[in-house]
Amino acid sequence: MNHSSIIRASALEYVRGVTSGEFTAEEFLSETLSRIEEAEARYNAYLHVEDGQKLLARAREIDRGIKSGQKVGLLAGMPVSIKDNICMRGSRTTCGSRMLEGFVAPYDATAVSRLNAEGGIIVAKANMDEFAMGLTTEFSAYGPSRNPWNTGYVPGGSSGGSAVAAAAFECVASLGSDTGGSVRNPASFCSVVGYKPTYGLVSRHGLVSYANSIEQIGPIARTVSDAALVLGVIAGRDEHDDTTADATPATDYLEGIEGGVEGMRVGIVDEMTEGADPEVARAAERAAGNLEAAGASCERVSLDMVGYSVPSYYTITAAEAASNLARYDNLRYGYDLPLDGYEFNSYVAEARGRFGPEVTRRMILGGYVSSAGHAGRYYLKALKVRAKLTREVADAFASSYDILMAPTVPILPFRIGEKTDDPVSLFMVDLNTVTANLTRRPAVSVPYAVSAGGLPIGIQMMADSMQDRTLLRAARALEMRRPPLPEVPD
Amino acid sequence: MSGDAGGAGAAAASGMAAPRPVIGLEIHCQMTSLKSKLFCPCRADYRGMGPNENVCPVCMGMPGTLPRLNAEAVRKGTMIAMALGCAIPERISFFRKNYFYPDLPKNFQITQLDMYGDTSIGGRGSILVDGGAVGIRRVQLEEDPGRMIYEGASARNHISLVDYNRAGTPLVEIVTEPDFEGPRQLRLFLQMLSDMVENLGVCNPALEGAMRADANVSLEGGNRVEIKNISSFHDLEKAVVFEIARQEAQHSRGLEVAQETRHWDAARKITIPSRLKEGEEEYRYLLEADIPWVRIDAETVESLKSRMPESVSEKRERFVSQYMIPPQVADVLSSDKLYSDLFDAARTDKNARELANIITTDLMGLVMAAATTEPAPDSDAAGGDAQKKRDDPASDVISVDGLRELADAVASGQMARNSAKQALHEMTKTGKSFSEVSSEMDLGLVSDESELLGVVRSVISEEPKAAEQASSNPNTINYLVGKVMQKTRGKADPQVTLELLKRCLLGD
Numbered sequence: 001m002n003h004s005s006i007i008r009a010s011a012l013e014y015v016r017g018v019t020s021g022e023f024t025a026e027e028f029l030s031e032t033l034s035r036i037e038e039a040e041a042r043y044n045a046y047l048h049v050e051d052g053q054k055l056l057a058r059a060r061e062i063d064r065g066i067k068s069g070q071k072v073g074l075l076a077g078m079p080v081s082i083k084d085n086i087c088m089r090g091s092r093t094t095c096g097s098r099m100l101e102g103f104v105a106p107y108d109a110t111a112v113s114r115l116n117a118e119g120g121i122i123v124a125k126a127n128m129d130e131f132a133m134g135l136t137t138e139f140s141a142y143g144p145s146r147n148p149w150n151t152g153y154v155p156g157g158s159s160g161g162s163a164v165a166a167a168a169f170e171c172v173a174s175l176g177s178d179t180g181g182s183v184r185n186p187a188s189f190c191s192v193v194g195y196k197p198t199y200g201l202v203s204r205h206g207l208v209s210y211a212n213s214i215e216q217i218g219p220i221a222r223t224v225s226d227a228a229l230v231l232g233v234i235a236g237r238d239e240h241d242d243t244t245a246d247a248t249p250a251t252d253y254l255e256g257i258e259g260g261v262e263g264m265r266v267g268i269v270d271e272m273t274e275g276a277d278p279e280v281a282r283a284a285e286r287a288a289g290n291l292e293a294a295g296a297s298c299e300r301v302s303l304d305m306v307g308y309s310v311p312s313y314y315t316i317t318a319a320e321a322a323s324n325l326a327r328y329d330n331l332r333y334g335y336d337l338p339l340d341g342y343e344f345n346s347y348v349a350e351a352r353g354r355f356g357p358e359v360t361r362r363m364i365l366g367g368y369v370s371s372a373g374h375a376g377r378y379y380l381k382a383l384k385v386r387a388k389l390t391r392e393v394a395d396a397f398a399s400s401y402d403i404l405m406a407p408t409v410p411i412l413p414f415r416i417g418e419k420t421d422d423p424v425s426l427f428m429v430d431l432n433t434v435t436a437n438l439t440r441r442p443a444v445s446v447p448y449a450v451s452a453g454g455l456p457i458g459i460q461m462m463a464d465s466m467q468d469r470t471l472l473r474a475a476r477a478l479e480m481r482r483p484p485l486p487e488v489p490d
Numbered sequence: 491m492s493g494d495a496g497g498a499g500a501a502a503a504s505g506m507a508a509p510r511p512v513i514g515l516e517i518h519c520q521m522t523s524l525k526s527k528l529f530c531p532c533r534a535d536y537r538g539m540g541p542n543e544n545v546c547p548v549c550m551g552m553p554g555t556l557p558r559l560n561a562e563a564v565r566k567g568t569m570i571a572m573a574l575g576c577a578i579p580e581r582i583s584f585f586r587k588n589y590f591y592p593d594l595p596k597n598f599q600i601t602q603l604d605m606y607g608d609t610s611i612g613g614r615g616s617i618l619v620d621g622g623a624v625g626i627r628r629v630q631l632e633e634d635p636g637r638m639i640y641e642g643a644s645a646r647n648h649i650s651l652v653d654y655n656r657a658g659t660p661l662v663e664i665v666t667e668p669d670f671e672g673p674r675q676l677r678l679f680l681q682m683l684s685d686m687v688e689n690l691g692v693c694n695p696a697l698e699g700a701m702r703a704d705a706n707v708s709l710e711g712g713n714r715v716e717i718k719n720i721s722s723f724h725d726l727e728k729a730v731v732f733e734i735a736r737q738e739a740q741h742s743r744g745l746e747v748a749q750e751t752r753h754w755d756a757a758r759k760i761t762i763p764s765r766l767k768e769g770e771e772e773y774r775y776l777l778e779a780d781i782p783w784v785r786i787d788a789e790t791v792e793s794l795k796s797r798m799p800e801s802v803s804e805k806r807e808r809f810v811s812q813y814m815i816p817p818q819v820a821d822v823l824s825s826d827k828l829y830s831d832l833f834d835a836a837r838t839d840k841n842a843r844e845l846a847n848i849i850t851t852d853l854m855g856l857v858m859a860a861a862t863t864e865p866a867p868d869s870d871a872a873g874g875d876a877q878k879k880r881d882d883p884a885s886d887v888i889s890v891d892g893l894r895e896l897a898d899a900v901a902s903g904q905m906a907r908n909s910a911k912q913a914l915h916e917m918t919k920t921g922k923s924f925s926e927v928s929s930e931m932d933l934g935l936v937s938d939e940s941e942l943l944g945v946v947r948s949v950i951s952e953e954p955k956a957a958e959q960a961s962s963n964p965n966t967i968n969y970l971v972g973k974v975m976q977k978t979r980g981k982a983d984p985q986v987t988l989e990l991l992k993r994c995l996l997g998d
Contacts, residue, residue: 087554100553107547109554208553213779241556242781323588323776326597327551348590370774379776 007031007169011078011226014172018076019066025059025077029121032079036124036170043155044145045164046124047084048092055079058121073119074233080115081171083159084125085132086217087206088112095208096128096140096158098354103333109206110241111175111217111234118233126174127161130356131325132210134158135185135429138420139358146416147189148488149456153413156186162220163190167488173221173230179211180313181408181433183218184445188408188458191447191488193475194220195227198465199440200245202231203238209324211317214437224446224476228253231468245466253472261477262295264402264470271306272406272432272460280407283449283457288405290481291474301396301404305389306435310427312389313434314362315369315382322366325359328352361423390439397441397464403474406432408445408458432460442468444475448482454489508738509710513676513730514668516704519570519687520634521563521660522694528633528660529557529600536655537697549658551595556780559584563631563660564611564784566692568794570662571612571629573686573801581785583609584631584778589771592652593636600778601663602630609783611662619679625667634659662692668706673727673734676705680723685802685825707733709741713749717761720754729754733761805830813842822850829854836894844907845897852911856918857887887918895924908980936981939990942974945982946990949973960995967991 006023018025033052040046062077082088085095087105089112094100108116115122129139137160138144145160147153148168155164159176163186166174176183178196187194196218207217219230232253238244266288273284288298330337330351337351355363369378396404409429419426436443443462450456459478463471524534530548533539548555568578585605586598602610615626636657642648664683670676684701687693695701703726708714717733720726737747752761800808806824809815815823823830829849837845896913899905905913905928916927936942949970950957959966967988974987 085554093553095553103553105554106552205556206554209780212556213777240558242558243556243779319774319776320779323586323598323774326588326590327553327595329590329597331592332550344592345590367774370776371772372774375774 007035007172009172010223011075011172011221011229012223014078015074015076015229018062018078019072021066025062025066025121026056029055029059029077029079029123032123032169032171035168039168039170042146042151043148043164043168043170044143045127045161045168045170046081047094047096047127047140047142047161049124050091050122055121055123062119062121073117074229075115075118075120077119077121078173079123079171080120080230081124081126081162081165081174082109082112082115082122083128083132083162083174083176085128085177085208085210086111086125086175087208088122088125091125093125093208094142095132096130096142097356097359098141099328099330099334099351101141105206107206109217110203110238112206114234115175115230120233123171124165126159126165126176129158129160129182130359131208131321132158132177132179132182132215133321133358133362135181135426136416136419137161137186138416139356141356144416147413148490149191149413149450149454150489152415153455154189154416154418156189156409156413158182158186159194159220160186160189163187163192163194166190166192166220166222168490173219173226175217175230175234176220177207177210177215178218178433178437179215179317180430180437182215183220184408184433184443184458184460185429187220187445188447188460189413189456191450191456191458191485192220192222193224193227193447193479194218194408194445194458195231195472196436196443197231197235198245198442198468199437200243201235201442201466201468203234203236203241203244205238205240209320211320212324213316213320214440216437224444224472224479225254225257227444228257228472228476231472235468251469253469256469257472257476259473260294261291261403261474264291264296264474265400266291266296266298266403266405266474267301267396267401268298269306269404269406269432270300270302271304272410272435275431276407276410277412279451280410280412280457284405284407284459287448287459287478287482290478291405294477294481296403296474296477298405301401303389303392303396303404303435305385305392306431308385309389309434309438310431312382312385313430313438314365314427315378316386316438318362318366319370319379319382320366321359322363322370325355325363358423386438389435393435393439393441394464397467402463402467402470404462406460408432408460412451412453412455412457436460436462441465442471444471446475446478446482447485448478450486508741509712511672511734511737512668512708512710513670513672513734514706515664515666515670515676515679516706517664517666517680517683518634518702519662519664519683519693519695520697520700521566521662521692522697522700523691524560524562524566524660526560527658528560528563528631529658532658534659535694535697536659539655541651541653542655544655545657549595550654551597557600557778559781559784560660564786565790565794565797566690567611567629567631567662568786568791569690569798570664570687570692571615572791572795572798573690574612574615574617574626574629574664576612576615576626576629577608578612578786578791579608579610580787581609581783582611582631583783584781586776586778588774588776591635592650593638593654593657595636595654595657599633599635600781601632603775604628605775605777617679617682619682620675622669622671622675624669624675624679627665627667628663630663630665632661632663633657634661662687668708673731676730677723677727680726681825682802684723685827688827689799689802689805691799705730705733707737709734709737709747712737712741713747715747715749715761716751718751718753718764721756725754725756728759729761732759736761809833809846813837813839813846815843815846819846819850822854826854832890832893835890836897838894838898841894841897841901844900844910845893847907848893848897848900848910848914852914853888853893853918856915860887860918888914889923892917892924899924899928903983906975906980906982906984908975912980936978936983939986942978942982942986942990945974945977946987946994949977950991950994957995960991967995970995 136154137157162174162176167190183194445458610630612629636654684695809820
């Protein structure tokens with residue numbers, strides 16, 4: 001492997017290569033940093049890149065460790081990046097917002113400290129829609145990221161920066177966060193793997209909350225196994241997050257991943273395929289055929305409540321967002337806004353008036369749907385829909401299926417600016433992904449094909465709670481059986 | 491009376507009494523005895539620390555932080571609920587109360603609510619106060635906000651400072667039914683509650699701001715007024731008395747009492763209308779998804795029950811029935827955890843009565859006197875010292891052993907009560923042991939007849955009138971015993987003295 005191509009290595013290839021002496025961590029990192037410098041002008045995947053000299057010093061430390069036979073962790077100096085809503089001590093965490101432009105986190109998120117503990121080298125903070133609200137990365141206050149498959153197109157979102165970075169070799173893997181598809185959607189649009197764990201599997205400590213009852217940090221990587229490797233590093237009970245599940249000892253999610261789908265029962269969800277773009281729908285059919293050829297049984301299944309999932313999702317997330325973002329009152333972080341001429345409420349209103357359009361929209365919506373006069377018609381009804389949807393999905397898993405499958409996004413990636421003025425049609429892009437969040441089930445997007453126009457298509461698989469290993473095994477089987485994918489253009 | 495065609499004005503003119511007052515309370519009690527805040531490891535008792543020293547990313551509401559529920563707060567909250575006769579729900583949940591205020595780091599407060607069934611730590615309780623039942627509507631756990639400090643002379647140029655040391659301090663809120671019949675029952679309830687939380691090891695009510703209360707006052711059938719900003723229980727009673735009088739005056743003039751929130755102005759001793767109208771608040775309550783529901787199973791309840799310390803009334807009952815302590819003394823002793831603990835540590839079956847007597851009549855007075863001669867704490871910074879005193883005031887001044895020996899000496903007749911008082915004073919002042927003090931001060935009883943006879947004779951010669959009346963009036967003999975006591979500075983054995991006097995005067 002020559003130096004210009006080593007950075008195309010998967011995570012597993014990286015670990016093998018660096019520990020066997022094929023290349024050094026320093027070489028790999030140095031190549032990655034050059035790649036970032038060269039690629040960023042086109043993609044805008046990152047909001048800030050960490051100090052190169054410090055990173056290289058860390059890589060040399062890992063190299064010395066490898067040479068002297070010390071433990072260097074599962075990631076052994078692997079360059080990774082994290083979405084900019086994940087806190088890292090001493091580093092800016094802006095959440096893609098001007099409101100947090102000067103905010104330097106005083107602590108590490110649990111996911112960050114676990115990456116560090118396993119020898120991961122966090123090279124950059126990735127671009128995102130402001131406070132993770134959006135699915136194109138166009139709502140970043142720092143400009144949109146661009147899809148490496150066609151820079152005129154959106155990369156998806158809200159973890160668009162992470163997906164672009166993984167797809168364009170600006171890191172080996174990245175962490176995103178998934179509230180309604182924010183890991184899977186950009187993974188699908190950029191032809192990488194995006195994994196949304198079971199709610200409670202990965203600690204949210206240090207993840208800036210948007211809709212805290214449903215969101216999870218999840219890995220974005222170039223292969224299913226890479227995602228499993230990173231998941232194993234960050235998953236598990238955390239004393240800083242009471243919602244992390246008790247019964248989750250750090251598990252090796254690679255174990256059994258090659259086990260195949262022989263005998264697995266797969267349901268193709270009608271409500272998630274019916275209105276899909278024809279090219280996308282055909283990809284889902286072919287994916288089912290691949291799984292059947294591998295020994296799974298596939299059949300169509302109807303989940304009525306999916307039709308109500310998007311309104312329920314937007315109502316709940318808006319209500320939670322309005323509460324979670326209330327702390328940005330400009331008192332302790334925010335704009336350089338002099339106090340003169342304001343009292344407390346008008347000052348807060350002035351500062352909050354500077355959020356971007358999508359955040360503003362959801363804050364107003366959230367305040368409205370959860371207010372005393374309207375909660376019954378909106379927020380409480382949305383909770384009922386969520387409960388019914390959860391029952392329906394739980395029943396499907398309990399009685400009939402190991403995996404529920406559908407396209408990750410019902411449509412192909414679209415042009416930058418194409419839908420920014422049409423929030424309702426943007427909301428429908430979430431149709432296939434929000435069910436996993438509302439029901440707290442694990443789901444993954446696997447790159448499956450590229451359209452005639454050269455745009456990626458991803459397939460989503462979902463499993464029952466805490467069946468993350470089953471899900472990874474099925475995703476790996478699809479990855480092995482799918483037709484060959486073209487290389488990402490550069 | 492409201493059915494009276496003449497209306498309120500006519501009722502007043504005819505001199506009829508106003509409708510009876512209806513009073514309810516909301517009490518906030520800080521769990522000062524816990525080690526940490528409700529959702530983070532910072533100290534639950536922030537007193538004595540510099541501004542914003544007792545904070546961490548969690549209680550400051552920094553982006554990305556999550557609350558971690560203090561399990562001991564749940565246990566102690568459950569104990570309070572049980573002590574108030576409440577039903578304990580199978581599982582509890584937390585809610586966010588959303589509103590903007592500078593003392594609230596997240597701009598929402600994590601609290602409890604019975605929005606989806608009974609999920610507060612306790613509810614539907616009842617407690618007997620002064621012969622009347624007071625209903626407990628709800629007991630809930632919540633976090634205290636920070637503290638606002640206003641500086642500057644006028645409203646135009648004032649500065650608002652925020653100290654977040656208090657933010658996240660565990661609070662138990664106790665909401666009563668509007669069952670109070672008057673200020674007296676209110677006072678007794680608050681005293682009982684204050685004794686209870688101290689006895690349960692939850693709160694030190696002596697700490698400034700540790701227990702706070704809002705009151706709801708109305709006249710039967712009339713609008714409800716909420717009184718806030720009451721800083722002490724003493725003021726609460728005054729505020730309620732004032733508010734009842736104000737509403738009665740309104741009523742007697744035929745005016746309707748407005749439904750509103752009023753603030754207690756401690757300086758002027760009146761309630762004044764608050765700027766915010768009641769019902770204006772919109773809290774957008776949401777389930778707090780960061781804290782999973784906590785199951786409180788029967789087993790937990792049973793184990794907490796077994797951990798519950800003896801209640802104040804049980805303690806009082808034990809003191810009376812087991813040690814024959816007079817009820818009034820038992821009242822005083824049982825209602826103070828520190829002294830009753832000291833009593834239980836130093837008591838024996840024989841010395842109990844005398845020990846109770848020494849503690850309640852002498853020791854409490856000495857400790858109180860010592861405390862009031864200390865410079866008064868004028869700020870939070872001094873609060874820490876004051877608390878230390880309060881934590882251990884009695885054992886600071888006397889040891890359990892010293893107290894036991896003292897009570898033993900009195901109970902066995904080796905020392906007169908009067909001498910015991912002097913010995914106690916000396917022991918507390920110098921820190922010397924009982925044996926040192928009693929030998930130095932020569933406080934042992936004088937029961938030697940030949941020694942006492944001289945004193946008796948000199949008293950008889952100094953009090954010829956009394957000596958003469960002694961045969962006809964037995965009270966006179968007691969007077970002379972007192973004189974002998976005076977001369978011996980209380981050391982004379984009263985029994986021996988009496989016999990000697992009788993022998994000399996009556997020839998018995």
